[in-house]
Amino acid sequence: MNSPPTFNLLHEPWIPVRPLNGDPVREVGLRDLILDARTYSRIDDPSPLVTVALLRLTLALLHRALRGPTSTEQAAEWYTHGFPADTLAAYFQTWEDHFDLFHPEKPFWQVRDLTLDLEGGKYCSHWTRLGTEVGSANTLPLFNVAGRPGGERSDALTPAQAARRLAEGQTFLLGGLIKRFTTAAKAAPVATLALTAAQGHDLHETLCLNLPVYAGQDSDRAVWEREPLTVQSVRAFYEDELSEVPTGRADRYTWPSRSVLLIPDTDESGQVHVTSIGFAAGIPLEGTAEGSGSNIDPMVTLRPPGDPKKPERFPLKLKREQLLWRDLSALLAGPAAEQTGNHPPGTLTFAQKLLERAGRPCGLSLTVTGLLSDQGKAFAYRQEGYTFPHAFISDPEAFATEINRALSASKAVGQGLNSATLRLAAEVVSRGGERDPHKDDVRNLAQTLPGVGAYWAALEAPFRVFLAGLDSPEEASADWRASVTREARAAWAMNVQGAGGDGQVLGFAFRPRRTDGKYQPSPQGILDRALASLNAATRTNSTAPEVPS
Template sequence: MNSPPTFNLLHEPWIPVRPLNGDPVREVGLRDLILDARTYSRIDDPSPLVTVALLRLTLALLHRALRGPKNTEQAAEWFRNGFPTDTLVAYFQTWEDHFDLFHPEKPFWQVRDLTLDLEGGKYRSHWTRLGTEVGSANTLPLFNVAGRPGGDRSDALTPAQAARRLAEGQTFLLGGLIKRFTTAAKAAPVATFALTAAQGNDLHETLCLNLTVYGGQDSDRAVWEREPLTVQSVREFYEDELSEVPTGRADRYTWPSRSVLLIPEINKDGTVQVTSIGFAAGIPLEGAAEGSGSNIDPMVTLRPPADPKKPERFPLKLKREQLLWRDLSALLTGPEGEQQGSYPPSTLTHARELLAAVSASQGTSVTVTGLLSDQGKAFAYRQESYAFPHAFISDPEEFTNDVNRALEAARTVGQGLSSATLRLAVEVVSRGGEREPHKDDVRQLAQTLPGVGAYWAALEAPFRVFLAALDRQGEAAAAWRESVAREARAAWALNLQGVGGDGQVLGFAFRPRSVDNKKPISPQGILDRALTTLNAAQRPDVTAPEVPS
């Protein structure tokens, strides 16, 4: 008779890491991950969602085991000399049983009695409910290529794969209909937010850079330190219409956003697999998911509302239509521009202060990861990386000002290009003023012209070069201005080709014409005026022309 399966996450290999020596990616347990972190370059799962979820879990474990760092000085000590091994080992021994994925009384991050025969088996689901991008109920058909959850799928997970999907699901599952304990379950605390993490030269440095100063450690608790959840304890939240506030950082990082029970199956050869799971709503989170005060999620950026009368900040999310570099100011602190009223991610602020404390001679790189959704459906995930120079550490305010000025220059020229494109569409549709154009025809033509989209797409690579070169501020700024001007002119040439590019069209583009007794200016003239901002202190008027009604 087979004994009940066990899979202890402290010791069993399940977290994929890339060794520094160039060896292939391999899997390690949480204990080895932390104690040998200097031998690995990073956690490296094919899914960036899994990678970030595993990083957050590891940070929660370090916070609880070390009850710190209490300040930047202690963080710097750990950065230089390593974590206190004796303290970590003692903590691992104390909580070892709570990290067993299949423990009969306290299965890790699960609800122990959510069995498949409970209430006629209505809690049964396929493991894909845990994988946001591999077939959950909130996944669009593009990702869900192998069938709907609960269908005829028979593929199974190894315990290591199941543990990774469990961490991903608890971190990123979207809200929606569930009909298990409640009609609609809330999303995981950071399901769709842009999560920022600093990257070190090895995994140990990465952990230290993101292990922000830890307060309130006496009241905080991670999921393995909670009383084991039961069906009754979770159900009471919904019956009594209750919710919980995270007790601290580790509680937020390991929030049980879903009630899950992995059902192990023992094969004939003795190996264990997971096909079916128990699945239901988790503990409802009170208030805004990103938190407030000292309970703000360290990886989340909070932005000021568009309406100044509304005091609530909102979390930064990755956008479907543009990459984050165009909004990079949101991650930075400083006196100018986008920083007014923003709350940057404390992971990045802490990383900068820590690198300054250890007198780092180089900059750092930053990753921003997020799940993109529309009306409760996941359609993409994205991870973007940016290299910050040493100026980010040595002179953060000037670094922020340089980034703000560069982005403002690109936006101003981009607005000029958009206005010129719209004026060109007016001229083409009206045939130089011979007839009254319909506004829908003008907008449709302007939207089909490729210039504006090509302009922003072409500037991504030059911006990365500019960012990495800001230790030589003058050279970087001059090169950036050249790139903006070059790509704007190239984009304008694409627009001219898009409307025909013949002599008549060129006449429409270059011939000034007054409209409604306004100062005459040609489409080309609008762009030229915007380009003058690259070397001028004053920003000229590059507002778009009115579209005929």
């Protein structure tokens, strides 16, 4: 008689890592991942969503096993000398059975008896429900290979693949119609939020940099420390209209946002695989996904509300139409952040303090990862990487001030370019004032002109150069202003050319006029004024130049 399958995530290889010595990516268990972390450069799954989900799981395990760090000093000790192996080994031994993916009583991150209605199909689903980019019901056809005509998908997962998809799904699944325990399930806690993670020179440094001081460790719990979930215990939440608040950081990192049960099957060769899963709504989360007070998710950035009458801050998300560098100041602490009520990600502010404490004369790399969605449908994911120079470690407030000043300057010029573009479109449509143009015609023409989009696209590379050069802020800022001026003028030339580029259009671009007795500067004049304000600004004035309308 065959014994039931087993796959212990502490010991079995399932997490893809890239060795420091240049060897190919290979898979390791959670135990080896942590204890041998100095030999790996990073967790390296093809999907950034899986990579971040695995990092959060590993961080939750470290917090619970080590009950810390309790201070920056302790974190610096771990960063320099490694984690206490004996403490980790004792914790692994205590909770080993709870990490078995197919355990009959306490399967990892799952609901043990979700098979009760499998035969009737009530909870039965294909494994692709767990993976955003491989067939989730919340995925647009463009992003969903399985959903496209002629699309292909694998009909079975290895246990290692199933474990990775389980971690991804519990971390990133969107809310939507489900009709299992409830009509519509809520999204996973950080499903669409921008998640910031500091990156070290090796995986051990990365883990340490993303372990902010751990408060409330006595009341916190990870999913494997919970009482094993059952259909009855989950259904009770929906029958009684209840919800739960995460007890702490590890609970938040491993929240059971879906009720899942992986159904193992064995083929003729004896290999275990997963095709079908039990799938239903998970534990409903009370309050906001990003948390509040000491229970704020450390990877999440909170922004002040646009309406000052609403005190609630909102989490930063990656935007479809622009890269994060244009909003990079949101990640930084400093006077501007305090004045606006911005709450930078705890991982980044802690990493700065840790590197300062450890006395490392280096900068810091970071990644920001997020799932982009529209009306409950995922259409892309994106991961952006940035490298901060040593100035971020040595003087973070001055560093943040330089970033704020640079971004404010480029935004002001961008607004000037946009105003100039709208004025040029109005001149072209009205034929230099011969007729009264309709605002929709003006807007439509302006939107066809490529300059504003080209301006922002062209500034990404110069901004990264500026960022890398902030150990010498005077020189870096001067180069940045030169780049902004150059790209704004190049973008304006594209707009003039796009509007026709002939003598008549050039006349419209350079000719000021009066309307109803009011002076209107030429489109070219609007841009020139914005650039003059940029280049006249002194380093002691952080206020963005006023943009003419």
